[in-house]
Amino acid sequence: MRLSERKISSIMKQRGYKLTPQRRAVLKIIMGSDNHLTPEAIYQSVREEHQNIGLTTIYRTINILSELGLICEVHTAGSGRSYLVRRPLEHHHHLVCSGCNRVVDFSNCDLADIERKLSEGTGFKIEEHLLEFVGICPDCQQTAES
Amino acid sequence: MRLSERKISSIMKQRGYKLTPQRRAVLKIIMGSDNHLTPEAIYQSVREEHQNIGLTTIYRTINILSELGLICEVHTAGSGRSYLVRRPLEHHHHLVCSGCNRVVDFSNCDLADIERKLSEGTGFKIEEHLLEFVGICPDCQQTAES
DNA sequence: ACTATAGATGAAAACCTTTATCGTTTGTAC
């Protein structure tokens, strides 16, 4: 199952959040992009159709979506934060293009072995892991060659 | 080979950076800690013996050490940045205690398989990866129980 | 040792990103 805009709307309502035009607009931008987007980038995009929206609202909406687990944060993007709609609902990771910021998801992260060895070797009780790959997508490779 | 304070000093000199008392002091704090430290934490520690140092100098020194690859950034630590002296010089990753911030290094990250599959499946030319584990170290587990 | 100078320092200001405040507006349930 993947998240549709309607599905997300319904989840937000269930959890007591109102569905305002502003939130719809932010959702539309995030859902319509294959790339991870910074709050500022989302702001600029939403502004094209919704000139009056405030940056504060972008942050508020992002925080709600993040709290509900509907968007994912990408960590490799320099300093600031950067978000992406959650596409596979199960545990997964990201492969990010350093050229165009496109993100590909993958689910078969086989870290159980490493995790067990580490746990045995150090006595740590392991709680979570962070795994991301960065590379250049086929399109950007071509652009670079030409 | 591990990095000694002398080794780092020599590398900085080679690259045209002067060895000032302030930089020595920052180095001493970073080298003397098993934990990852935020710029602010480094500032506070250095200040205990070097009351006049400015926060600016901390940032400048961190940036140099980072550029020279002598310290590592830890990504799991909430929002801000956090640094640690580079202990294994080879490619490695971190296991971080969420209780006390202690960091354990490990080198045998066996991601070559995943990387190859991903590369074949997506056409991406993979450049780097980010892998970190977070858990609770034995000491902090005990503290939590008692 | 002494001097010249490129580079480093500290204080303050500027920047950028994110969050809090507050009066006004609006979705939603009745």
Place this chain on the structure above:
DNA sequence: GTACAAACGATAAAGGTTTTCATCTATAGT
């Protein structure tokens, strides 16, 4: 339609990091 809790936008505040600039100092050459 109305009432009310929630959300909005503008502005201010709060962090965290970088820039600026006048002063100082580590280093190389004498």
